[in-house]
Amino acid sequence: MKRFTGRFFPFWIALASSILFCVALPPLHWKYAIFLAPLLWSVLASRRVERSESDAKKRGVLRRLGRAVSGEYSQIWFASFLFWLFTVVWVSDPQTITTVGGVVMSGYLAFYLPLYIGLCRAMNRMLRAPIWLASPICWVAIEWVRNRMLGGFSFAGLSHALYDVPMFIQIAEPLGEYGVGAAIVLIGALLGEAFTRRLNADGKGAERRAVRYVSLAAIVLLCVLIYGSSRLSYFDGLESDARDAGFPSLKIALLQDSTQYRFPPPKGLNKEVSDKYRALAFRAAREEGGYDLIVWPEGCYSGYFFDADDDYNALINSFDTIKVGSETLDASQIAEKYPKYAALEGAARLDAQDGLIFVRDKMISQRRGMLKMTAKLGATALLGTASAVFDQAGVPTTHNAAVIVPYVGDETLVDQIDPAELTQAPTSSLVNEDSLAFRRYDKIHLVLFGEYIPFLKYLPDSWEIKAVCAENVLGRGRGPSAFRVSPRESAARFILAPNICFESSIPHMIKAQIQEYKAADADPDVLVNVSHDGWFRCGKETDMHLATHVYRAIENRRSVISATHGGFSAWIDPAGRIRAKGTRGASEVVGVDLVSVKGERHGRYGNVDLAETWSLCCACLAFFIWIVALSYDSAKKRIDRKRREDSLTPKQGDA
Numbered sequence: 001m002k003r004f005t006g007r008f009f010p011f012w013i014a015l016a017s018s019i020l021f022c023v024a025l026p027p028l029h030w031k032y033a034i035f036l037a038p039l040l041w042s043v044l045a046s047r048r049v050e051r052s053e054s055d056a057k058k059r060g061v062l063r064r065l066g067r068a069v070s071g072e073y074s075q076i077w078f079a080s081f082l083f084w085l086f087t088v089v090w091v092s093d094p095q096t097i098t099t100v101g102g103v104v105m106s107g108y109l110a111f112y113l114p115l116y117i118g119l120c121r122a123m124n125r126m127l128r129a130p131i132w133l134a135s136p137i138c139w140v141a142i143e144w145v146r147n148r149m150l151g152g153f154s155f156a157g158l159s160h161a162l163y164d165v166p167m168f169i170q171i172a173e174p175l176g177e178y179g180v181g182a183a184i185v186l187i188g189a190l191l192g193e194a195f196t197r198r199l200n201a202d203g204k205g206a207e208r209r210a211v212r213y214v215s216l217a218a219i220v221l222l223c224v225l226i227y228g229s230s231r232l233s234y235f236d237g238l239e240s241d242a243r244d245a246g247f248p249s250l251k252i253a254l255l256q257d258s259t260q261y262r263f264p265p266p267k268g269l270n271k272e273v274s275d276k277y278r279a280l281a282f283r284a285a286r287e288e289g290g291y292d293l294i295v296w297p298e299g300c301y302s303g304y305f306f307d308a309d310d311d312y313n314a315l316i317n318s319f320d321t322i323k324v325g326s327e328t329l330d331a332s333q334i335a336e337k338y339p340k341y342a343a344l345e346g347a348a349r350l351d352a353q354d355g356l357i358f359v360r361d362k363m364i365s366q367r368r369g370m371l372k373m374t375a376k377l378g379a380t381a382l383l384g385t386a387s388a389v390f391d392q393a394g395v396p397t398t399h400n401a402a403v404i405v406p407y408v409g410d411e412t413l414v415d416q417i418d419p420a421e422l423t424q425a426p427t428s429s430l431v432n433e434d435s436l437a438f439r440r441y442d443k444i445h446l447v448l449f450g451e452y453i454p455f456l457k458y459l460p461d462s463w464e465i466k467a468v469c470a471e472n473v474l475g476r477g478r479g480p481s482a483f484r485v486s487p488r489e490s491a492a493r494f495i496l497a498p499n500i501c502f503e504s505s506i507p508h509m510i511k512a513q514i515q516e517y518k519a520a521d522a523d524p525d526v527l528v529n530v531s532h533d534g535w536f537r538c539g540k541e542t543d544m545h546l547a548t549h550v551y552r553a554i555e556n557r558r559s560v561i562s563a564t565h566g567g568f569s570a571w572i573d574p575a576g577r578i579r580a581k582g583t584r585g586a587s588e589v590v591g592v593d594l595v596s597v598k599g600e601r602h603g604r605y606g607n608v609d610l611a612e613t614w615s616l617c618c619a620c621l622a623f624f625i626w627i628v629a630l631s632y633d634s635a636k637k638r639i640d641r642k643r644r645e646d647s648l649t650p651k652q653g654d655a
Contacts, residue, residue: 010047010072013040014079014113021083024161026543034161038135038188041113043196044076045120046131073114081110087156090541095263109153112142119622122629132213135189136182141622143178144615147506151448154505155544158184163547166577170228172554174603176507176611178618180551183224190217235557235575235599242595248492250485250526252592253284253291253379254561256569256582257300261534273534273565274302276587284589285377291591292487294377297565298384298400298501298532305387305403306362307440308425312392315341316356324360325420341392348393355394360423367405367422367438371414374407380485381405384500384530384563387440389428389475397475399442400451402498402530403427404483406436431482431495431522442477443500445509480513482522494596497524497558504529504562505548507555508612514556515607525596526559527552534566538585542567550576555611557601559594574599 017040024034084106091102119138123129139158147154159180162168171179194213197206243249257276261269277300284294314327315338335342344352374381387401408414427440443451451474483496497517503509510527517524529549533542546568553560554576563569564582571580571592582590603610 008075010044011075011079013044014076015082016040017044018079018083021158021161022086025087025156026540029161029543031161031165034158034184035188035191037158038139038185039192039195041117041185042120042131042135042189042192045117045124045135046193046196047072073118076114076117077110080113081106084109084156087540090536090539093537093539094261094535098263105153108150109146112146116142119626122626123622126625126629126632130193132186132189132193136186137618138622139185140178140182140615140618143181144619147508151445152506154507154548155541157181159551160544160547163550163576164578166232166575167225167228169551169554169576170231171224172551172576172611173231173557173601174610176555176603176615177551178611178615183220187217187220190214190220232575232577235573235597238597238599239573239595242597247595248487248490249593249595250293250487250494251289251291252561252571252594253281253287253294254563254569254571254580254582254590254592255280255284255294255296255300256564256567256590257297257587258538258566258585259534260537260566261532263535270299270302273300277301280587280589281377281381284591285379287589287591290488291379293380293382293485295382295528295530295561295563296384297563297569298402298530299386300532300565301383301385301403303385304398305383305385305401305440306359306366306390307387307427308356308359308363308390308423310392311423311425312338312356312360312390313420313423315392316353316360319353320357324364324423338392344393352392352394355390355396356392359388359390359394359396364419364422368414368417370405370438371408371417372411374405375409375411375414378407378488380407382483382496382498382528382530382563384532384565387442389442399475399477400446400500401443401477402441402500402528404439404485404496406438407488408436428478428481430480430516431520432484434484439481439483441481441483441498441500442475443503444477444479445503445506446474446476447502480516482517482520482524483528494525494594495522496526496528498528498530500529501531502545504531504545504552504560507552510552510556511609511612514558523598524558525598526561526594527556529560529562529564531562531564531567533564536566538566542584546570546578546581550578557599559597561592561594573597 017037020033020040021037022028023030024037085103088102088105088109091105092099116138119141120131120134123134123138124131143157146152154177157177159169159172159177162180162184169180171183175182190213194210197213198210255277257273257280259269259273259276277296281294281296284291313325314329315334317323317325317328318330318334329337341352370381383403383405385401385403387399387403388396389399390396408417424437427438428442432439480497483498485494485496486492495517497513499510499513514524531545533545536542542564545564549560549562549570549572553572553574557574559574560572561570568584569582569590570578571590571594573579574597580590580592582588
């Protein structure tokens with residue numbers, strides 16, 4: 001039987017793999033079909049196509065273009081493009097114009113499948129590595145790049161098809177999400193190798209080799225499941241022992257509503273949604289036993305949280321008649337401590353003074369009002385909101401933020417708080433021992449075009465689009481900020497590590513933040529994500545986002561809680577099991593009763609993270625071999641061309 005014939009064979013195989021990949025992911029979620037996609041990829045990678053002599057001699061732009069468009073890698077790219085077009089269709093939900101962005105994104109992401117095939121072939125040719133061995137290395141390489149290129153995009157990975165199969169995905173602890181994808185590719189490639197060898201050979205020898213590959217795939221699967229079972233048992237024991245020992249628990253209410261958004265949001269929609277969440281919070285407070293912490297999703301507490309990047313009370317006291325605190329600075333002290341303000345003159349200084357007085361007054365009145373809200377709720381509140389942070393020149397920078405509002409007691413205690421305590425700043429430092437202080441985390445990893453526009457400052461000021469885009473541009477946060485929360489009537493403290501929206505999809509960022517917390521002696525008990533998925537019509541994006549939370553829980557062996565508007569508010573335990581989850585499209589309160597479980601984590605050795613190290617090594621190896629292969633092919637073509645030219649050149653003495 002002739003091996004892998006047909007001009008459009010690559011397209012049909014790649015399209016079949018794309019369909020299998022699609023049905024394995026939500027919403028269909030025929031999860032175990034995911035092993036068949038890399039099986040077909042291994043068939044493509046092991047295929048050899050030699051260009052004919054006549055093909056090589058073709059001339060003309062149109063002929064060359066036609067050959068390129070109908071070429072093998074172009075066919076694979078087009079099939080992959082169709083997959084991504086369907087998979088990220090939710091990108092077009094916020095506004096019709098974002099459909100263009102979805103098409104461009106799909107075109108970019110489609111390059112990774114032909115690149116993966118090319119990497120596998122290069123490693124097979126240059127190192128004589130079998131395709132089944134090269135496949136997982138090359139898959140990790142492209143996933144590593146995809147998670148970082150252009151800000152990173154880690155949705156719709158192979159591993160996300162199995163995010164609700166806890167026994168299989170425990171290898172994400174030492175090897176990261178990359179390891180789960182590599183295991184899927186390895187098993188699929190082994191089955192593919194068995195399939196192709198059996199299909200293209202005769203005799204008992206071929207059958208025996210096929211059985212060996214199937215057996216090896218079964219052994220890999222068995223090892224993964226045995227490891228997963230042992231880790232699940234370990235964490236079950238830890239939690240059981242903690243509860244039996246009477247360890248304190250933190251009762252958390254995760255709020256969820258599903259009002260859908262379009263861009264730009266209709267006037268009054270933000271206020272309407274904010275009121276819904278306030279009502280949900282008070283519904284949670286009325287439940288039997290109440291809660292210690294109530295969490296709002298991203299951007300669902302309307303308005304700005306006013307803050308300052310330093311304590312400006314002493315500075316403001318030098319020019320304002322209303323004093324807060326006892327300290328006042330003279331001119332020399334102002335110049336030393338606040339040089340940016342001191343450098344201002346005339347109208348600019350007056351504007352700065354107005355801005356600083358404004359933000360101080362706002363901070364006092366707003367925070368007192370927020371404390372009265374938590375007094376009525378009987379719980380600490382974590383608000384997904386926007387922050388307006390003023391510098392010493394009175395200029396604000398806006399951020400996408402998460403703000404912790406402490407519970408200090410009844411309203412009479414709130415009225416007795418000194419105004420100086422309500423203007424403490426900065427509230428975004430890494431850690432603060434005072435669990436009764438306001439704290440703020442500003443989003444660091446901004447969404448391309450949604451929260452920042454590349455090169456916007458270089459556009460001419462006369463362009464109207466610059467002013468329109470600038471309204472959506474947000475500042476980047478300075479770094480992680482831990483929140484400390486105590487259960488009511490308990491001295492115990494839980495450390496929360498917040499992140500916002502798609503930051504949960506970036507494994508290396510979350511790991512780096514946790515290491516910063518640990519270095520500051522603030523090892524987090526729970527990771528908290530606040531998200532706004534109300535732009536995506538409760539579709540497949542919500543499942544993809546939930547999958548990222550599952551992998552962050554396993555990789556860091558910490559519980560993850562997520563309050564999500566338009567998606568799933570959920571609690572995932574350190575073993576990656578979804579313990580509580582909201583209903584799709586519902587407006588409800590998701591209750592969590594969380595005990596801190598910090599078990600031994602495999603894969604972290606001092607400052608070395610095994611998952612990040614091995615994935616980087618895979619990327620370096622695969623791309624180095626690929627570049628060597630391309631260089632070798634280029635050099636070979638030059639040599640062959642030179643030989644052909646020499647053979648056509650008449651020699652001296654020829655008649």
